[in-house]
Amino acid sequence: MxxxxxxxxxxxxxxxxxxxxxxxxxxxxxxxxxxxxxxxxxxxxxxxxxxxxxxxxxxxxxxxxxxxxxxxxxxxxxxxxxxxxxxxxxxxxxxxxxxxxxxxxxxxxxxxxxxxxxxxxxxxxxxxxxxxxxxxxxxxxxxxxxxxxxxxxxxxxxxxxxxxxxxxxxxxxxxxxxxxxxxxxxxxxxxxxxxxxxxxxxxxxxxxxxxxxxxxxxxxxxxxxxxxxxxxxxxxxxxxxxxTALRLAMHAVEIGLREVHSAGTQSGLLDRMQHRARLYELLRYTEYNQFDSDIYNFALQGVTP
Structure with a gap:
């Protein structure tokens, strides 16, 4: 943890x-x-x-x-x-x-x-x-x-x-x-x-x-x-x-939202997005999952599900 x-x-x-x-x-x-x-x-x-x-x-x-x-x-x-x-x-x-x-x-x-x-x-x-x-x-x-x-x-x-x-x-x-x-x-x-x-x-x-x-x-x-x-x-x-980070982000967000507004889809923007895998890496999803399994890795004895 x-x-x-x-x-x-x-x-x-x-x-x-x-x-x-x-x-x-x-x-x-x-x-x-x-x-x-x-x-x-x-x-x-x-x-x-x-x-x-x-x-x-x-x-x-x-x-x-x-x-x-x-x-x-x-x-x-x-x-x-x-x-x-x-x-x-x-x-x-x-x-x-x-x-x-x-x-x-x-x-x-x-x-x-x-x-x-x-x-x-x-x-x-x-x-x-x-x-x-x-x-x-x-x-x-x-x-x-x-x-x-x-x-x-x-x-x-x-x-x-x-x-x-x-x-x-x-x-x-x-x-x-x-x-x-x-x-x-x-x-x-x-x-x-x-x-x-x-x-x-x-x-x-x-x-x-x-x-x-x-x-x-x-x-x-x-x-x-x-x-x-x-x-x-x-x-x-x-x-x-x-x-710097805010300006970079807002410029990218504005360009993307304008395209969604005009094209009706974000499908043409995927190569300009942070991938889900990279976001999960920054958020350390794997370590949280391991932490969760460590907590809930037991079963109550003698209790019928």
Whole structure:
């Protein structure tokens, strides 16, 4: 039964692994998962961790990424995703769902949900996607209070608190660097440099900041899609691919449904579908069947059927 119904690795061990990985010198690759099944696939392929994007969670609920989701919704989905894999899971906590005290509560709730870390951003409420224009950031001092509250609430010292700054696109890279330094001083373990453009900007950030850094390689945004090898050479510690799986899935789903609508059958799409056998492999049907037979492999003696 080990590992069938839930991860065999305790949340504390996942956090310790993630914490150590930040200092390992190896770039940690965290694709975004919009469901526990996708997280299972991420682990099966061999990635280093799982990321849960606030934008993806919002989209999955049919909502735009403007801060409409609640802590309860985010923690619940995060718990479902984190529970199915032995990999550490990093989750998007937006602006902390309120005032600094709310950011503190967010940390306790996400710890209890089994997450390995979360990130808070320095946007004002209502926030918006980091690669859209028209963003606004709070004063540095306000974000510092947010982070200090989050750090103070942490019970597991290995729970990674990441600070995301959106200031580069608003105030410029030098200002974003100064913010990152202040956020590190406030206790952030990891800095998320949002919406940098070319490799030179990532290099500039790395040269100025000693704290571990996270790069966001999201499609159709402001950042060049840098290869993982390039980011590793620059010295980044984590790279996320937050919306990649959702975009791939939704594109395939739309094409397929349009064909079903027009052709009246899905028979022409079978070669583009995940086969039942592969799904059952990911879900470990054989092991569940073995577990079931192990439980029900006896008969009551002396009882006539």
């Amino acid at each position: 080990s590992g069938l119904l839930a991860s065999v690795t305790p949340a504390a061990d996942k956090r310790a692994h993630f914490r150590a990985a930040l200092d390992s010198g190896h770039l940690q690759r965290f694709p975004g998962a919009f469901s526990p099944l996708v997280a299972t696939l991420i682990a099966d392929i061999g990635f280093d961790g799982v990321y849960v994007s606030g934008a993806v969670l919002s989209a999955d609920l049919g909502l735009p990424d403007i801060g409409l989701t609640t802590l309860t919704e985010v923690a619940s989905r995060g718990a479902q995703i984190a529970s199915v894999t032995d990999l550490p899971t990093l989750i998007d906590a937006d602006t902390g769902f309120g005032e600094p005290m709310s950011a503190a509560r967010t940390v306790t709730v996400l710890e209890d949900a089994g997450l390995a870390g979360c990130h808070f951003e320095d946007q004002v409420n209502p926030k918006r996607c980091g690669h859209l224009d028209g963003k606004a950031v709070v004063p540095t001092s306000e974000m510092v209070r947010r982070l200090r509250a989050a750090v103070s609430a942490r019970r597991d010292p290995n729970f990674v608190i990441c600070a995301r700054t959106d200031a580069a696109a608003i105030e410029g890279v030098p200002a974003a660097i100064e913010r990152a330094k202040a956020y590190t001083d406030a206790g952030a373990d990891l800095i998320f440099t949002e919406a940098l453009t070319a490799a030179s900007e990532f290099e500039r950030f790395r040269a100025a900041i000693d704290t571990p850094l996270l790069a966001n390689m999201t499609e159709f945004g402001k950042s060049d899609l840098l290869n993982a090898a390039v980011l590793a050479d620059i010295g980044y510690n984590v790279v996320i691919y937050p919306v």
